[in-house]
Each structure stands twice: as structure tokens, then as C-alpha cells.
Amino acid sequence: MHGRVKVRTSEEEKARKEKERNEKLKIFKHAMQKIQIKRKECTLDKELLELTGNVLSSNPDIYTLWNIRRDILQLFKKSNDNIEEMSQVYNAELHLTEYCLKINPKSYCAWHQREWVLLTRDDPDWQKELELCNTYLKLDERNFHTWDYRRFVVSQCKPSLKDEFDYTTEKLMDNFSNYSAWHYRSKMLVELYPDRKGGRPIEDSHHKHELKMVQNAAFTDPDDTSAWFYQRWLLGAVKTTIDLVNYTVTPTKNTFAFSKHVDKNYVSAKTKLLINNCVVNGEWVSCTGNCYDVLWIFQHSTPITKKINIKVEYEIDNGQKQIIQGVECKEMFYIGKNQIKFERNYSEAVIEELKDQLESCRQLLNLEPDSKWTMLTTTIFLHCIDAKAYHTEAIQNLQKLKVIDKLRAGYYDDLIAKWCIEKQLCSDYENADLALKFSFPSPVSSLPYLQYYSYCDSVDLSNQQLTSNIFPSLIVLQHCKKLSLENNNLTTMKNFPDLDLVELNLLGNEKLDRNEIELFTKKYNFNIIY
Amino acid sequence: MMDEDFPTDFQVIVVGTGMVESIVAAACSRIGKNVLHMDSSDHYGGLWASYNFEGLQKFIKEVNSDPDRQKQVYNLSEKWFIEKESAQGETTDENKGEPRKVWSQADFAAEYRKFNIDTTPKLLFSRGPLVELLISSNIARYAEFRCVTRVLTWLNDQLMPVPCSRADVFATEAVGIVEKRMLMKMLTSIVGYSEEEMNNEFKDWNNKTLKEYLTHKGLTPNLIHYILYAIAGGNNSLPCLEGVKECKKFLMSLGRYGNTPFLWPMYGSGELPQCFCRLCAVFGGVYCLNRPIDKVETKTVDEGKTVVTIDSKSKKLNCDHLVIGVHECPEELMSSEPAESCDISKAVFVTNGTIMASEKEPLTLLRFPPLADDDNAVTVLEVGPATGSCPKGLFVVYFITKKTKDAESDLKPYAERIFDMSGGDQTAATDKPKCLWSLFYNVKDTSSPVSSVVDNVHVCSGPDAGLDFDRAVEQAEQIFKKICPGEEFLPRAPNPEEIVFEDDVTHGPEFQREQDEEAEPKE
Incomplete structure (x- = not known):
């Protein structure tokens, strides 16, 4: 009947599609062959440009073809002085990448080609590129390729940072589940609003504003981790310094422990050992042999005798010099301990904001006692606001979190260990005891800050949950004579560090192979209890 | 023929x-x-x-002169708030320096073709059956739509945006962060509601109202307002399960096309x-x-x-x-x-501005809670020139509710909250848009x-x-x-x-x- 429509049946449709695909494949193979021949012949001409363009239009990820195109364009540039003509060639190239990005917005090579064109041509239009980023991010606000490209464009055309910062606000308001936007924001934040007066990374009012904003996101959707990551970054955005935490000088070995990993240049430039007010010259060697280390050994030829005056001059980050006086704790065993603290250095205003937010968290925790993120954030706030006063509550929370969030029990264990040891370190640094003994309510499974105890001659790590994995970290116990690892979960003696021990206690490690220990005892001449 | x-x-x-x-x-x-x-x-x-506008005038004339032909429509009353002819056309607002058109009835007549005024204005839920049908039948290609840009409500004697999507809840400054969590939690719980699942969260709330449920859950009055009046579009006696279904329908349509769950047909x-x-x-x-x-x-x-x-x-x-x-x-x-059913009270207004300023031309759904005890909730739709509903500079606003007395008594008190219905100088600076023309009528259900x-x-x-x-x-x-x-x-x-x-x-x-x-x- 006239005017009645007939629709293709699905079988017909299938056959038609199959045929289409075969035809496409034929065309593709033919084109690729032709391209390869021309490439071999080094015929880098317009025809090859067209051939590669055609193939890329439907297969934007063949990077070889982009490479060929760059070769051609470079050749064109060499042989063509007409700026206008070249400009057209580059425009066409940009057009092609744009076309390809429509097919695959996450095509690494298409984005890269675009970058290359803009850096190669003499007349790049950066404003246009920025608009392109806007368009693409409107279509997919989480395409990290586009964000990456945006950072590249911004680095070239240097628009107002404030505009860029506001742009991230706009994008986050649409959808805050966006790591790229938060990340970009963090970069802008420290550029735009540093705290020049207080020397902190972020100026107070902005730090507060960001904390508020991210708390809003976190409370709106606690299961979205992007906001929490930014919050943790904000909490960590405090002034930090590298400290010399202690040093030990004995006739046989001189060690210097730092709060962070530092390299040899840093150590030798910042640290001076003075014996009887004379600067000692020597050689710095890291205790693990790595370039960066937390414990450095100072080798020198000045003899260490009784009752000498030992002190260390250390230059802190801001250029100020610090004198740390050594004390002869036992005969010819000099220790210098610095003042240590682990509190983060927030401003009053930020602390007030954190207290407010802690209050909200506590309210919420009343409503949802088992909410993992609320509990964790509450705990982090407690630690940030006053680690000492809230220590017990924070540790209890972490214990609860181990139950609520079993998958991350190990992470919580590490936090517990870290915070417990921080607390104990503060009191240990106030007395002159040379023995270390952990007596926490619950055993630890990791040993952060161990370099802080490098001066101890007796280290009792018994009744913890340590495994053989901690062996490499024991290397910082350079002055330890008596080490107890009794009642732990050791499984092997492999990787046990080369320490100058007198006694090693391995009792109560059920999984340790006795044969292995016996072999181990033959290797060392100290007393091994097992 | x-x-x-x-x-x-x-x-x-x-x-x-x-x-x-x-x-x-x-x-x-x-x-x-x-x-x-x-x-x-x-x-x-x-x-x-x-x-x-001309067709509408014909319709009004028909209702008034030949009630038998339009027997579903009654109580119709049309009113102009502007002059028949304009004196000077455009004047300049001295404060802002931008011209604000002074509209006359003659202008409406001259631009009559730019109006598209609905007798049954309705929205489409982005995942509702009509949208699905338009797509599955391929009829969608005959139509164009605009996203409703915001959902408003009347709270504490003022217009307030309703935070309904995740992005809204994040951005709003009207609720505290603990409230945000409570709101999101409630919305998530409603989205998870399934009638088939016997042991669902709402199983014991069969004979109670949504308001009772929300109160029981410890939601603050503001949050209850948002959910009950704005999202469910209900009133104090809305049964819990019915309300939960309404909310779910609303929430399930979020995130498909725009920031609200609704589409409005162009023209x-x-x-x-x-x-x-x-x-x-x-x-x-x-x-x-x-x-x-x-x-x-x-x-x-x-x-x-x-x-x-x-x-x-x-x-x-x-x-x-x-x-x-x-x-x-x-x-x-x-x-x-x-x-026997409840008839419908309707009103249409043409105004010279939107009820709440916004960056881009808004398309608004406003849900009024009942202002008096025996009132029904009122639905308001404001559409602008971008929808092809009216000439530039104007907005068409629809009011719909279930009839209690007659259209004008039912709806005028609500209209007065958001419009300046005093007539007078159109260029005068006011916080409410001026109502230029109004039409009230009842429709048999x-x-x-x-x-x-x-x-x-x-x-x-x-x-x-x-x-x-x-x-x-x-x-x-x-x-x-x-x-x-x-x-x-x-x-x-x-x-x-x-x-x-x-x-x-x-x-x-x-x-x-x-x-x-x-x-x-x-x-």
C-alpha cells in the first residue's frame, strides 16, 4: 500500500550491519597498508596527512599515525615560510583532534597531539583552548584528561587564578564527587591564599571556609570519598618542619635522628657536631645506605672521652640555629634530645572551626553510632584539636572502627600505634631513661617513629603483635644492646638487620622455625634466647 | 473537510x-x-x-457566552491590571539605567502569537511513564522540552529553594550539616523503599501520616517541610506510604536531565x-x-x-x-x-518578572503548603519566554489546587504572597513581580x-x-x-x-x- 512504511526486520538489520563492518574493515586495512608503504618510502606529503586523518577520524587511538602526522607537520613547517598557510594547517590539525575527542574523550594521543600543536605553532589561541576545556567539562565534569589539559592551558596562558578557583567551585556545586576538581582547587588555594603573616600554607578565613565546604559535602554524602580526601588534605595543610630529634655520641658510633627522611646534602649543611666547642669534621653515612634516611651516622676521627662538652648546632627550616646540648648519660655515652611535639600547628581560628565541626560530628554520631566516616572524622578531629587530652577517647574510637570497618582494621591498628607512640615519646623525652618499654593497653603491630628511640641501649618490644616484616625498620636501633621480641608473631629471621647486640630475646614466637634460629645463632655471636 | x-x-x-x-x-x-x-x-x-492570547480570549468569550459548549469550565473571571493603550511605550528606570517595558493591553494583543497559555499545565517526571513512552515509541522527536530549573516552597513567610538533589543539599545554606545528613539519609531510605519487600522500613506506618513518620525520625521542622510539602507535594494528612511513593517518584526522576526531576514541554x-x-x-x-x-x-x-x-x-x-x-x-x-469528586481551581497570571531572581531564566515549580487549615496544597508553575510561553520580559504563572470554595477565593491569597497585585506603575521597584493580567476559573474534575x-x-x-x-x-x-x-x-x-x-x-x-x-x- 502506498504510504505505508516497512521497517527493516532485525535479521536484515543485523546482516546489513555485518556487511557494513566488513566494508569498514576492508577500507581500514587498505588505508593502513598504504600509509605504511608511504611511510617506508618517506613520502611525507599531503596525501599521507589525509590518509592518516581519515583513519584517525574513526580510530583516534593509533598513536603511530599521530607520530607520522607530527613528522609531516614538522617537514611542512621547515619548507613553508607562509605563516598564514601554516596556521591553516595547524587549525586543521586542531580540528581533527577535536573531532577525535568527540569519538573518544579519553584518548591520550588526541589530547597529546593537541598540546603538541599548540606548543609548536607560533600563534596559539589559549583563550579558545580554555573555552574548549569548559565545553568538555560541561559534558563530563570528571574527565581527568580534560582537567589535565586545562592545567596545561592555564600554565601557558595564565588566566586569573581566582577565576580558576571559582571555576572549581562551580563544578563542585554541580557535583562534588570529583577528585580532579578538589585537587585542582587545592593547588589554587595555596597559590591564591597563603598565610603570609603566620607562615601557614593557607590563610585562616579561607582555611575555615574550605573546611566548612568540605564538611558540607561529607555530610551530604558520607559514602563519597572525594570529599574526605580533600578534608584530610586540608587538615594536613599546616606548617611542618624537619627536626633533628636526637643524637647519640659514643666512642664507637655517632648517630643523628631526624623527624623526616633527609638526604646527605641536607644533613651536612644543617648539622654541626661540636666537641669542646670545636666543630668536628667527618663523613655522613645513612644507616640503611639509602640516599634519604631518618637516621644518619657521622664518622669522624675525634676521640670521645669522659666529661667532654658535646653539643650540636642545627639549622631549622627558617634559617634559625638551634643548639642541642649533649648529656653524658653513662660513661662516654652522650645523648642530645631535642624538644619534640606532634601537635599540628593550627591557628586559633582554625581550631575554633574544628571544634565546631567536632560538635556536629558528635551530634551525628548520636544519631548514627555506627557510621564509619562520622566516627573516623570525629576521631581525627579529636586528635587534631588536642591529642593529649582526647587520647583515650580517640583510641577507643579507633578500636570501635576496627569492628565497624573490618576491611581497614590494619589501617586503624597503624593509627593506634602511631598515636600511642607519639604520646609515650613525649614523656620518654622528658626523662633520661635509656631503656624503651611499650606498655600500651593494646599491643601494636607497627613501629612508627622508631628512630626517635635510636639512643636506647635496651629495647623491650615484647608482648606486641609484631611480624618479621618490621625487621628492616629495626636498623635504627644502632645503640641497642639488649633487644626483646618476646611473644610476638615473628615467622622468619630473614632480613634481620645487622645490629651490634649483646642479647636478643625471641621467646614465645610460635611460628619461628627452630632450625632457622639455630642457623641464625651461628651467624651472630650475641646471646639469643629462644 | x-x-x-x-x-x-x-x-x-x-x-x-x-x-x-x-x-x-x-x-x-x-x-x-x-x-x-x-x-x-x-x-x-x-x-x-x-x-x-487571541485564542485564549476566544475561549474566555465562549465560556461566558455559550456555557453549553464549555460546560466543564465555570466561575471564570478575567482581570487586567494595566492600561488599554500605553502612553509612551518604554521608559527608563533611572536607577538602573536599563529600560523596563511598560506593558499595555494593546501590546498583549499585538504580540498575541508569542503567548502559549495552557489550560492544563503539567510537568513530566524525567523517569515517569510519559517520558519512557515518548522515548520507546520514538514520538519524542516531535517534541522539545525544557528542564524545570528549580523547586521552590513557601517557608517562614518567604520563598525558599528546596534542596532536592545531592548537589542542592551540598550547596544549600538553609540547613545545617547535621540536617544535611538527616535529609540525605531520609531521601536515600525513601529511594530504597520497595512495596514488594515485606519487611521494609515503612511497614508499621500503614495507618499513620507521613508527617508523623518524619517527626518520629527526629527530622527538624524545616526538613519535614521540604519533604512533606515540597517533595511529596502533600499536606498534614498525607498517609505515610502514599507520601513515600510520591517522594520516591520525585527522587527517582532526579539526575536524568537537569537539576530537578521535571521537564516542561516547549510551547x-x-x-x-x-x-x-x-x-x-x-x-x-x-x-x-x-x-x-x-x-x-x-x-x-x-x-x-x-x-x-x-x-x-x-x-x-x-x-x-x-x-x-x-x-x-x-x-x-x-x-x-x-x-463525585473534587473540582479543580485554576488561575493563570501574566507578570513582568520572575518570583525569585536567578542568574538564568528560571523555570519554576513552586509548592505551597496549605496556608489555612482547610485549604489544599497549591501547585504553582512559572514559565518564561524561553519556553515559548510568552514574549520577552514576561512570565506566565499557573496556579492549581483542589477546589474548596471557588477559584478566586481559593487561589488569590496565595497569588498575593508572591505578586504585587496592586496595578500601578510597572517601572516602580518592588520586591515582587507585578501582576499584569489574571484569569481565575474552575474546572469540573x-x-x-x-x-x-x-x-x-x-x-x-x-x-x-x-x-x-x-x-x-x-x-x-x-x-x-x-x-x-x-x-x-x-x-x-x-x-x-x-x-x-x-x-x-x-x-x-x-x-x-x-x-x-x-x-x-x-x-
Whole structure:
């Protein structure tokens, strides 16, 4: 009947599609062959440009073809002085990448080609590129390729940072589940609003504003981790310094422990050992042999005798010099301990904001006692606001979190260990005891800050949950004579560090192979209890 | 244009071009039924129509002068707040320096074609049955939509945006962070509601209200307001489960097209019946407007088959099935008067600005909670020039509620909250937009299903007071299933490029050439 429509049946449709695909494949193979021949012949001409363009239009990820195109364009540039003509060639190239990005917005090579064109041509239009980023991010606000490209464009055309910062606000308001936007924001934040007066990374009012904003996101959707990551970054955005935490000088070995990993240049430039007010010259060697280390050994030829005056001059980050006086704790065993603290250095205003937010968290925790993120954030706030006063509550929370969030029990264990040891370190640094003994309510499974105890001659790590994995970290116990690892979960003696021990206690490690220990005892001449 | 050689026998005759009738017509035509679709008036849509300003004036005149022709509409009152002729045209606001047009009635008349005013303004839920049907049937290509940009409510004596999506909850400064968590948690819990699951969160709340439930959950008054009045569109007596279903419908439609769950048809809701008519015509349906029917008879022919015969302009038309809009249907054909129901109060306003400033032109759904104890909740829709509803500089605002007294008494108190209805200088700076023109009217509720005394006569309901088209879609499908049992309801129509024209087809009878000329329901 006239005017009645007939629709293709699905079988017909299938056959038609199959045929289409075969035809496409034929065309593709033919084109690729032709391209390869021309490439071999080094015929880098317009025809090859067209051939590669055609193939890329439907297969934007063949990077070889982009490479060929760059070769051609470079050749064109060499042989063509007409700026206008070249400009057209580059425009066409940009057009092609744009076309390809429509097919695959996450095509690494298409984005890269675009970058290359803009850096190669003499007349790049950066404003246009920025608009392109806007368009693409409107279509997919989480395409990290586009964000990456945006950072590249911004680095070239240097628009107002404030505009860029506001742009991230706009994008986050649409959808805050966006790591790229938060990340970009963090970069802008420290550029735009540093705290020049207080020397902190972020100026107070902005730090507060960001904390508020991210708390809003976190409370709106606690299961979205992007906001929490930014919050943790904000909490960590405090002034930090590298400290010399202690040093030990004995006739046989001189060690210097730092709060962070530092390299040899840093150590030798910042640290001076003075014996009887004379600067000692020597050689710095890291205790693990790595370039960066937390414990450095100072080798020198000045003899260490009784009752000498030992002190260390250390230059802190801001250029100020610090004198740390050594004390002869036992005969010819000099220790210098610095003042240590682990509190983060927030401003009053930020602390007030954190207290407010802690209050909200506590309210919420009343409503949802088992909410993992609320509990964790509450705990982090407690630690940030006053680690000492809230220590017990924070540790209890972490214990609860181990139950609520079993998958991350190990992470919580590490936090517990870290915070417990921080607390104990503060009191240990106030007395002159040379023995270390952990007596926490619950055993630890990791040993952060161990370099802080490098001066101890007796280290009792018994009744913890340590495994053989901690062996490499024991290397910082350079002055330890008596080490107890009794009642732990050791499984092997492999990787046990080369320490100058007198006694090693391995009792109560059920999984340790006795044969292995016996072999181990033959290797060392100290007393091994097992 | 039915002349002498016009065919008289059809499989299906549809009378009335309202939403339900048009969907049925399209569905029947789509699967190959021979369809005649007619309407007694000169335009499409019946009670669902959109009018330009002149058409609307004609409609108003008709209601006032010939109440029998528009017997569903009563209590109609139109009022102008502006001069007949404008004195100087444009003046300049000295403070801002930008010209603000002073509108006159003459300006409305001059720009009458730029108005598209709905008699049944409705929204589409982005994941509601109508959107799904438009997509699955491929009728969507005949229509254009705009996203509703915001949902507002009236809270603490002022207009407030309702945080309904995740992004809104994040951005709003109206609720504290603990409230944010509570709101999101409640919304998430509602989205997870499933009727099938016996042991669901709401199982013990069968006989209680949504308000009681929300209060029990410890939500703050603000949050209860947002959920109960704005998201569920309910009032204090809304039963819990019904409210939860309403909320879920709202929430499930979020995130598909815009920041709210709603779409608004460009050029008004009256466009939608026409889209279905167009598909009907493409598949061979014949259209006749301006064709009132005089009489409907049924007679039984051989083999017990019943044929329905319609007298229209002294011509007899026969069909196997008659689908007829409730307002076109002779009373003797309906088995009973429609069940006693609550009529609808409606109002339309033209204003010179939006009710709440926004960066881009807004498209607003405002849900008023009842302001007085025995009031019903009021739904307000504000549409601007970008929707093709009115000339630049103006907004058209619709008010809909269930009738308690009459349209004007029911709705004026609400309108006064958000408009300046004092007339006077249009350029004067006010915090509310000026109302330039208003129209109040009541409509009989013809939305409850009516059965006919004859098996193969199917009566289509009129529009309901609800926000969406869902009931119309549901009813149309039911009628179609009765006419064509076992057939697919509006299968996907092919795109032009998928159509194969076969040369060797036999040509149809003479009349079908004419049908082509009439096939398109609109330009």
C-alpha cells in the first residue's frame, strides 16, 4: 500500500550491519597498508596527512599515525615560510583532534597531539583552548584528561587564578564527587591564599571556609570519598618542619635522628657536631645506605672521652640555629634530645572551626553510632584539636572502627600505634631513661617513629603483635644492646638487620622455625634466647 | 473537510483530541488500524489545549457566552491590571539605567502569537511513564522540552529553594550539616523503599501520616517541610506510604536531565496530544477538526458484531470501536455520572518578572503548603519566554489546587504572597513581580474513569489536578488493550532513514491521496 512504511526486520538489520563492518574493515586495512608503504618510502606529503586523518577520524587511538602526522607537520613547517598557510594547517590539525575527542574523550594521543600543536605553532589561541576545556567539562565534569589539559592551558596562558578557583567551585556545586576538581582547587588555594603573616600554607578565613565546604559535602554524602580526601588534605595543610630529634655520641658510633627522611646534602649543611666547642669534621653515612634516611651516622676521627662538652648546632627550616646540648648519660655515652611535639600547628581560628565541626560530628554520631566516616572524622578531629587530652577517647574510637570497618582494621591498628607512640615519646623525652618499654593497653603491630628511640641501649618490644616484616625498620636501633621480641608473631629471621647486640630475646614466637634460629645463632655471636 | 467521496467506514473513530484520546489514536494507527480522529472545535487538545492570547480570549468569550459548549469550565473571571493603550511605550528606570517595558493591553494583543497559555499545565517526571513512552515509541522527536530549573516552597513567610538533589543539599545554606545528613539519609531510605519487600522500613506506618513518620525520625521542622510539602507535594494528612511513593517518584526522576526531576514541554502542555496525533497521521490516521457529532448509535450486524454509527454533519460514519472524550460524549452513552469528586481551581497570571531572581531564566515549580487549615496544597508553575510561553520580559504563572470554595477565593491569597497585585506603575521597584493580567476559573474534575453502556465505546477521562500526565498514559494504555488485545502498545516508530520504500507496492484506493494532504496535525 502506498504510504505505508516497512521497517527493516532485525535479521536484515543485523546482516546489513555485518556487511557494513566488513566494508569498514576492508577500507581500514587498505588505508593502513598504504600509509605504511608511504611511510617506508618517506613520502611525507599531503596525501599521507589525509590518509592518516581519515583513519584517525574513526580510530583516534593509533598513536603511530599521530607520530607520522607530527613528522609531516614538522617537514611542512621547515619548507613553508607562509605563516598564514601554516596556521591553516595547524587549525586543521586542531580540528581533527577535536573531532577525535568527540569519538573518544579519553584518548591520550588526541589530547597529546593537541598540546603538541599548540606548543609548536607560533600563534596559539589559549583563550579558545580554555573555552574548549569548559565545553568538555560541561559534558563530563570528571574527565581527568580534560582537567589535565586545562592545567596545561592555564600554565601557558595564565588566566586569573581566582577565576580558576571559582571555576572549581562551580563544578563542585554541580557535583562534588570529583577528585580532579578538589585537587585542582587545592593547588589554587595555596597559590591564591597563603598565610603570609603566620607562615601557614593557607590563610585562616579561607582555611575555615574550605573546611566548612568540605564538611558540607561529607555530610551530604558520607559514602563519597572525594570529599574526605580533600578534608584530610586540608587538615594536613599546616606548617611542618624537619627536626633533628636526637643524637647519640659514643666512642664507637655517632648517630643523628631526624623527624623526616633527609638526604646527605641536607644533613651536612644543617648539622654541626661540636666537641669542646670545636666543630668536628667527618663523613655522613645513612644507616640503611639509602640516599634519604631518618637516621644518619657521622664518622669522624675525634676521640670521645669522659666529661667532654658535646653539643650540636642545627639549622631549622627558617634559617634559625638551634643548639642541642649533649648529656653524658653513662660513661662516654652522650645523648642530645631535642624538644619534640606532634601537635599540628593550627591557628586559633582554625581550631575554633574544628571544634565546631567536632560538635556536629558528635551530634551525628548520636544519631548514627555506627557510621564509619562520622566516627573516623570525629576521631581525627579529636586528635587534631588536642591529642593529649582526647587520647583515650580517640583510641577507643579507633578500636570501635576496627569492628565497624573490618576491611581497614590494619589501617586503624597503624593509627593506634602511631598515636600511642607519639604520646609515650613525649614523656620518654622528658626523662633520661635509656631503656624503651611499650606498655600500651593494646599491643601494636607497627613501629612508627622508631628512630626517635635510636639512643636506647635496651629495647623491650615484647608482648606486641609484631611480624618479621618490621625487621628492616629495626636498623635504627644502632645503640641497642639488649633487644626483646618476646611473644610476638615473628615467622622468619630473614632480613634481620645487622645490629651490634649483646642479647636478643625471641621467646614465645610460635611460628619461628627452630632450625632457622639455630642457623641464625651461628651467624651472630650475641646471646639469643629462644 | 469531509466531502462526498470521504470514506465512511473505519476500524476506530476517536472523538476529541485530548491527551488520552490522542494516545489511543496513535497507538491504534501505529499497529495498522484504520483510524479517524475528529474534534468538535477548531483546534487540538480539548481541555488539554494551549492557546495563544487571541485564542485564549476566544475561549474566555465562549465560556461566558455559550456555557453549553464549555460546560466543564465555570466561575471564570478575567482581570487586567494595566492600561488599554500605553502612553509612551518604554521608559527608563533611572536607577538602573536599563529600560523596563511598560506593558499595555494593546501590546498583549499585538504580540498575541508569542503567548502559549495552557489550560492544563503539567510537568513530566524525567523517569515517569510519559517520558519512557515518548522515548520507546520514538514520538519524542516531535517534541522539545525544557528542564524545570528549580523547586521552590513557601517557608517562614518567604520563598525558599528546596534542596532536592545531592548537589542542592551540598550547596544549600538553609540547613545545617547535621540536617544535611538527616535529609540525605531520609531521601536515600525513601529511594530504597520497595512495596514488594515485606519487611521494609515503612511497614508499621500503614495507618499513620507521613508527617508523623518524619517527626518520629527526629527530622527538624524545616526538613519535614521540604519533604512533606515540597517533595511529596502533600499536606498534614498525607498517609505515610502514599507520601513515600510520591517522594520516591520525585527522587527517582532526579539526575536524568537537569537539576530537578521535571521537564516542561516547549510551547506548553498542549503540544503533547499533538505529538501523538502526528504519529497517528504518519501511520495513516485521518484528521478532521471542527466536526461536532450529533448522535451515536450502535447496531448489531451479522455474527453478533456490534458497529457504532456516528451522525456528524448529516453524514453517517461507522466503526468497530469508538473512543470518545468525556466532554464530547453524549450522556446517555455513559453508564453513570462520574463519581463525585473534587473540582479543580485554576488561575493563570501574566507578570513582568520572575518570583525569585536567578542568574538564568528560571523555570519554576513552586509548592505551597496549605496556608489555612482547610485549604489544599497549591501547585504553582512559572514559565518564561524561553519556553515559548510568552514574549520577552514576561512570565506566565499557573496556579492549581483542589477546589474548596471557588477559584478566586481559593487561589488569590496565595497569588498575593508572591505578586504585587496592586496595578500601578510597572517601572516602580518592588520586591515582587507585578501582576499584569489574571484569569481565575474552575474546572469540573472529569478525571475519574467512566465506563460506557456499550462494550465498544470507550470514554476517555479529562485532565486531573495532578502534576503529571501519568494517569492519562495509564488510561490510554488500558483502552488500547481493550480495543487491540494482545497487541503491542506504541512500539518504536522507525526513523525516516530506516524506512524502505518499496516500488512494487500496490497503490491504495483513491481517497488515500487526500489523506496525505490531511495527514499532518500541525505545520
